[in-house]
Structure formats: structure tokens, C-alpha cells
Amino acid sequence: MRITAIETSVVSLPFTMGGPHQLFAGQLWDRMEILLVKVETEDGLVGWGEAFGHAAIPATKAALDTILAPLLLGEDAEDFIGLGRKLPHAVHLLGRNGPFVYGFAGIDIALWDLAGKRSGQPLWRLLGGGKPVPMEAYASLLNYRDDALVKENTGAACAAGYRAVKLHQTTREAVVAAQDAPGAAQARIMLDVNCAWLPPAAQTMTASLADRGLAWLEEPIWPPEDVRALAALRRHGIPLSAGENVAGLFGFKTLIEAGAIDIAQPSVTKLGGVSEMVRVIHLCQAHGVVVAPHSPYFGPGFIATLHIASALIELPLIEVLWVDMEANPFDPWVRVRNGRVAVPNGPGLGCDPDPEVLARYTVGTPTRHVAEPSA
Ligand SMILES: [Mg+2]
Structure with a gap:
């Protein structure tokens, strides 16, 4: 089952914390941000993942957009063992912990969401x-x-x-x-x-x-x-x-x-x-x-x-x-x-994001990567 598209986007949610907002890695932390990784396969299904996170999001998103997404397009979305060997090895010189690993985590979560949706089973x-x-x-x-x-x-x-x-x-x-x-x-x-x-x-x-x-x-x-x-x-x-x-x-x-x-x-x-x-x-x-x-x-x-x-x-x-x-x-x-x-009961992760909330809180334009049509 080929991966046909990967999209990265950032959702930024205002939050209160029961006191003044603090700094995180030197930056004011007053938004709860989510780096969303959306993966599509040739059967038309869509899976959602999340890559860490917080102040690291710009770096993780860059790792996904410049290196990881291009490597993954066209690959078999159901080959968890193979991709878990191939991708981390392909980028291991760039860091065994940090943005490249976080980025791959977002992909892997989305692929499990897809596997659940394809089989009609919740991830649990x-x-x-x-x-x-x-x-x-x-x-x-x-x-x-x-x-x-x-x-x-x-x-x-x-x-x-x-x-x-x-x-x-x-x-x-x-x-x-x-x-x-x-x-x-x-x-x-x-x-x-x-x-x-x-x-x-x-x-x-x-x-x-x-x-x-x-x-x-x-x-x-x-x-x-x-x-x-x-x-x-x-x-x-x-x-x-x-x-x-x-x-x-x-x-x-x-x-x-x-x-x-x-x-x-x-x-x-x-x-x-x-x-x-x-x-x-x-x-x-x-x-x-x-x-x-x-x-x-x-x-x-x-x-x-x-x-x-x-x-x-x-x-x-x-x-x-x-x-x-x-x-x-x-x-x-x-x-x-x-x-x-509570744990969602639907196929995959069991809860796709609400499009209206996404539209309201997504910052910037999602970055979309599309595979070449297969021969
Ligand atoms: Mg801790």
C-alpha cells in the first residue's frame, strides 16, 4: 500500500495554566502547539500522527519536510518493520535522538492510524x-x-x-x-x-x-x-x-x-x-x-x-x-x-481532527509532499 502524500502542519492553541506563562527553551510558552503529520495512501485513506513538539517544532518540521517526507513517499505504508529499519538508518548520521527521530515518530503513528482504518480495528x-x-x-x-x-x-x-x-x-x-x-x-x-x-x-x-x-x-x-x-x-x-x-x-x-x-x-x-x-x-x-x-x-x-x-x-x-x-x-x-x-473505539486512533477547529487554529500553510504517480 503506497504512501502517496505527506502533509505537515502546526496547530497553535491558546491555554491557561493557573499562573503566569513561563519560558520554555528561552521562548514564551503561551500556546500549546501540535505538529501534525498527515499521511495518505493509494487507497484514499488518511492517517494522522504527531511529532514532538513544543519549542522543537520548527526543527522537527524541517526534518520532516526536507528529508523524511521525500524518503517516505512511494514506500509501503504497511511495512512497519522494514520502514523502522530503513528510515532511521537513512538519517542516523543526523542524530539518533531529536528532530529526525521525532519526525519519524509522527510518521509511524500516522501509519498505525492508517493500518487500523484499513482493517476497521481500533489501535488497542x-x-x-x-x-x-x-x-x-x-x-x-x-x-x-x-x-x-x-x-x-x-x-x-x-x-x-x-x-x-x-x-x-x-x-x-x-x-x-x-x-x-x-x-x-x-x-x-x-x-x-x-x-x-x-x-x-x-x-x-x-x-x-x-x-x-x-x-x-x-x-x-x-x-x-x-x-x-x-x-x-x-x-x-x-x-x-x-x-x-x-x-x-x-x-x-x-x-x-x-x-x-x-x-x-x-x-x-x-x-x-x-x-x-x-x-x-x-x-x-x-x-x-x-x-x-x-x-x-x-x-x-x-x-x-x-x-x-x-x-x-x-x-x-x-x-x-x-x-x-x-x-x-x-x-x-x-x-x-x-x-x-477514555480511549476512542473507532478504527485506527479512533478520532480524526475536527476540520473547523483545525481551520481556526492552524498557523501558516500546511506543507504538502506528493509522490510521483507509480509506473
Ligand atoms: Mg518529565
């Missing part, structure tokens, strides 16, 4: 899963740089029905503030410090947090490749999580072999799509490592995460950014109700 069924039930979500708070706002938003998330809340802060004081919020005593609290500390500071900080009952401490070590330093923090007894910044299956193999993590956090839009995510989940499960997907985005990557988690993860816990978007083309599937998210 293609992956071998049983009928989904709504899954527990956790509120992933943004960084407020203000402990009063940390407390306020933790309380608001608990009041909204979340039973797990993750902070993006770096101090013990912020954790204490969150745990003082109304309802927080009944919630699991996690702390994500985004690789804030070199090993000596990480030892001190982790020891200081050991009595707070955190459900996990995420990415405490800079750089994230320092798996031995990460492993050395486990003696403090706080479950450690990582994985959103490692490269694919072998990145997780390295983390696991070092005994560095209790919880693995593969990200479907970052590590190469549904195909690589499935391999990573199986690897983790064979080693008794819990999988909690990284999914701080709201397009087809989030929807794919729902299907994968429902099919392959026991007691899934889904990351949902604690923000309020003005609208989203994938509503209502990107919204949480009483702390839970």
Missing part, C-alpha cells in the same frame, strides 16, 4: 488489547516558580478529581506546599526536576526528600545519560523514573542494565512512534520495570498513548498537562473527567 485491538476502560490520569503541573501557586494548583487538580499530581519544581519547599494543599493527603505526589542536578547535589536533594512519601522522583540527574549516578540515588528509597530523553529501545536497555530506574517513561512522539514504544514496553516488562508513559502533548501522540497504555500496560497512569486549552481538534478525547481518560 491491533496491539492485542481487550476492550478499554477509562484509565487513571495524573495532573502534570507546569513549573510555577511560586510555591503558593504550586499549592493552589495541586488543590485545584485534586478538587477536579485527580488522585495523582506531578510537580515540575526543584525544591523540598515546593513539595511541602503541594502536600499541604486540600485533598493532597489522599493523592500520590510526584516530583519531576527535569535533570536539574549534578550527582552531588542530586544526592543531597534526594536525601532531603526521602521523608516526603513521593510516588516517584523524575530525572534527578544531569546529564540524563549518567545512568550510574541515577542508579546510585536509589539507595534513598524514592522510586526513580526516567526515559523521556533517552534514545529508543537501546536507551532503555542502558537504563535497565544499570539498575537506574523503577519506572520507565517512554514517549511515543519522541522515541520513534508506536512501533518502538511497543518494543520498549515489552523490554521493561521483561525486567519488572513499571511503565508510565510520557505524554505532555494533546494530539495524535496523546491518543496513541491511550491506545498503547490500554492494550499493554497493567494499571496505566496517563500524564496529562494541567492546562486549560481554548479548544482542541481532538476534543473530547484529550480531556480528563474526574481523573480519568
